[in-house]
Amino acid sequence: MEYYSKQISQLAEQLASLPGIGAKTAQRLAFHMIDMPEEKVEKLAETMVKARKTIRYCRECFTLTDQELCPICANEQRDHRTIMVVENPRDMSAYEKTGKYEGVYHVLHGAISPMLGIGPSDIRLKELMHRLEKDVDEVIIATNSSLEGETTAMYISRLVKPTGIKVSRIASGVPVGGDLEYIDEVTLLRALEGRVEL
Numbered sequence: 001m002e003y004y005s006k007q008i009s010q011l012a013e014q015l016a017s018l019p020g021i022g023a024k025t026a027q028r029l030a031f032h033m034i035d036m037p038e039e040k041v042e043k044l045a046e047t048m049v050k051a052r053k054t055i056r057y058c059r060e061c062f063t064l065t066d067q068e069l070c071p072i073c074a075n076e077q078r079d080h081r082t083i084m085v086v087e088n089p090r091d092m093s094a095y096e097k098t099g100k101y102e103g104v105y106h107v108l109h110g111a112i113s114p115m116l117g118i119g120p121s122d123i124r125l126k127e128l129m130h131r132l133e134k135d136v137d138e139v140i141i142a143t144n145s146s147l148e149g150e151t152t153a154m155y156i157s158r159l160v161k162p163t164g165i166k167v168s169r170i171a172s173g174v175p176v177g178g179d180l181e182y183i184d185e186v187t188l189l190r191a192l193e194g195r196v197e198l
Helices: 006-016 023-035 038-054 089-096 125-131 147-163 185-193
Strands: 079-086 103-107 138-141 166-169
Touching: 006 023, 079 089, 079 125, 089 103, 089 185, 103 125, 125 147, 138 147, 147 166
Parallel strands: 079 103, 079 138, 138 166
Antiparallel strands: none
């Protein structure tokens, strides 16, 4: 039985399709949007549509950006000879919040997971190897401490070691099974500073 109009139900249904938004939260957001001034709703919708149309992958590190190069890759003050490999843009953002890492990143957009049918060709490994043809001193592997993250780290290590480039892995401090985006900056910084060579 429908309690609200079809439009409210459809709005709540669309919001509930977003990750991390349950039915109750979607309903609260739907009612909040309906109570918002019309110009604010229009601005929100316009911003979402514009973001979807203009945001793309950085041609260097493959994070999300609205330019050809993201601000980190475009920054000449960053150490372009040190590349930290992360699974997704949220992990990159977590390390940037520490304010201590001065190198650049490479975003894989996933991790190797045979159980889910995700192989090395399904993530941005080929692009990483292409970047390593340039002048690179170190690759820091900062994948999650999950089975998939560890599998990906070992795979990358085996690919990179023959090139003679130093390969290191973030140290303990990041709990096994933990996602980087939810870990505090101090823990992330300790993990970065205590990294070990593979």
